[in-house]
Amino acid sequence: ETGVTQTPRHLVMGMTNKKSLKCEQHLGHNAMYWYKQSAKKPLELMFVYSLEERVENNSVPSRFSPECPNSSHLFLHLHTLQPEDSALYLCASSHSAAGTTYEQYFGPGTRLTVT
Amino acid sequence: GENVEQHPSTLSVQEGDSAVIKCTYSDSASNYFPWYKQELGKRPQLIIDIRSNVGEKKDQRIAVTLNKTAKHFSLHITETQPEDSAVYFCAASSRSNYQLIWGAGTKLIIKP
Numbered sequence: 001e002t003g004v005t006q007t008p009r010h011l012v013m014g015m016t017n018k019k020s021l022k023c024e025q026h027l028g029h030n031a032m033y034w035y036k037q038s039a040k041k042p043l044e045l046m047f048v049y050s051l052e053e054r055v056e057n058n059s060v061p062s063r064f065s066p067e068c069p070n071s072s073h074l075f076l077h078l079h080t081l082q083p084e085d086s087a088l089y090l091c092a093s094s095h096s097a098a099g100t101t102y103e104q105y106f107g108p109g110t111r112l113t114v115t
Numbered sequence: 116g117e118n119v120e121q122h123p124s125t126l127s128v129q130e131g132d133s134a135v136i137k138c139t140y141s142d143s144a145s146n147y148f149p150w151y152k153q154e155l156g157k158r159p160q161l162i163i164d165i166r167s168n169v170g171e172k173k174d175q176r177i178a179v180t181l182n183k184t185a186k187h188f189s190l191h192i193t194e195t196q197p198e199d200s201a202v203y204f205c206a207a208s209s210r211s212n213y214q215l216i217w218g219a220g221t222k223l224i225i226k227p
């Protein structure tokens with residue numbers, strides 16, 4: 001167990017639904033990430049929260065909305081998704097400090113299917 | 116923009132032989148290069164990493180080499196075993212310290 005948990009593990013939703021993915025880390029890290037993993041593509045960074053700063057990939061559609069209430073919890077709110085949004089959504093966490101990049105620890109992922 | 120290219124996309128080797136996966140990066144400011152292994156249905160996990168102040172690092176059967184001048188780094192797995200079958204991802208740190216730029220992955224198949 002890496003200390004990063006995600007719920008739910010599997011999610012099937014219609015295009016008009018609203019759902020949320022949850023991530024929790026128990027590693028004392030101060031940075032959390034959302035990634036999208038599609039078949040035969042690089043891991044796509046969607047959002048980063050680090051030391052209260054939020055960084056987002058400008059190519060992520062507005063139907064994805066992150067929320068980070070504290071350094072241990074991260075949510076991804078989903079609404080009016082499209083079938084091409086079906087993918088594995090991975091949460092990760094790491095330490096964060098100026099001048100140094102640290103190992104990222106991943107959660108098990110949420111397999112999302114949009115019908 | 117920043118990018119990392121990874122080759123090959125699929126690699127099939129005989130059990131016991133060595134495997135080499137190569138990555139090139141574009142940002143000369145990158146200074147941290149991790150390798151992750153993702154087994155089928157599981158999360159990516161770090162297997163080895165290297166920082167730009169060293170040229171090689173080894174951990175049992177796996178090693179990583181870094182050529183800063185050429186901006187490429189490689190993963191070497193010796194004496195491959197069936198449990199080495201997985202997808203391997205390389206990454207390089209970006210100018211924003213806490214972000215990584217990822218390669219597209221290499222599916223490693225170990226033939227018995």
